[in-house]
Amino acid sequence: MAVKVQIVFHSLYTHVYQLAEAVAEGAKEVAGAEVRLAQVQETLSQEILEKMGAVEAKKSFAHIPIADPQDLADADAILLGAPTRYGAACAQMQAFLDATGGMWVKGALVGKVGSAFTSTASQHGGQETTLVHMHTFFYHQGMVVSGVPYAAQELLNLEEISGGTPYGASTIAGPRGERTPTANELAIARFQGKHVAQLAAKLSA
Template sequence: MPTAVLVLYYSRHGATASMARQIARGVESVAGCEAWLRTVPEVSAIHDPLADDVPADGAPFVEQEELADCDGLMLGSPTRFGNMAAPLKHLLDSTSGHWLSGALAGKPAGVFTSTSSLHGGQETTLLSMMLPLLHHGMLISGIPYSESDLVRTQTGGTPYGASHLAGPDSQRALDEIESNLCRAQGQRIARLAQRLSA
């Protein structure tokens, strides 16, 4: 069976989804690996369900079983005041069963984010996403400086994980370096997942 890396994200304006697709390309560039591209629904203070069970377009919603069954995880969110967005946090808050069973312990994981401003909390958002993964016993990996694009980037990209500057209107597309770093991180987690699952 192929080594499966779950690329799980929340995206409001599409930038984080674009990053997720580049990360999935990186995962699938490693022979014997496949990417499971998944998203999460919006959350609301209103108790009646507002979203359909299946999104109208894009990646399907993640199932709890996919978290347990994957060999590695890439977790992505736009920045919300230097933190992950509520829909992703809501999902992570529902994983206590996986924590009790140790279902995620020992699996490799990485994180990625998109921000509207250059100093809008990229690194703190990445760190905030790492915290629950560490509690699950996951093995966190960022991007090493051996990736030459990490020292050339003028917008997104950190050693903590891939990042993207979407601009004040959230419409700036990923540039070549940001895309390269996304793919590099996907490859890295895929290779780690292969080695650890072997």
């Protein structure tokens, strides 16, 4: 039976989008996995996006469809990706999650696998608190929460500055978004995608 994996993300400067693509690559390594990528609705105006210098960056993933909260009920695994805002998920992602109240009432997401990934400007910019913040959504929906086990050897890489936590994949964007995800960070994201898809397949069997 095919396992359905949905990856829902918000990205301004492509950092989270690049992680999402890597997560998708990992999930697709699992036989029979159906992987769907979607981005949450942007809430910032075009004027603000232009002032932030994010317009051109967002064009690179404009082809990714807008996520519909109701589609989550069709997934076996849900991975959420969002940049941090003061140690929690950005408002755009929070707005998306707030629209799932109907599914909470129905218990539509109970038993599904949930996992998260993130991006911060600095090395210690709230990566783990942001991931745990997104985990609370999974707990309230009755989902099975997965992080990244230390079987991912890239988590133990001390040869370079790198994102990546046992709570989920992450990257460091830099204060002006000038740093791009490294090979080490993308490897952790791919591991996460594959690991979550495998868990979902076992639970769906």
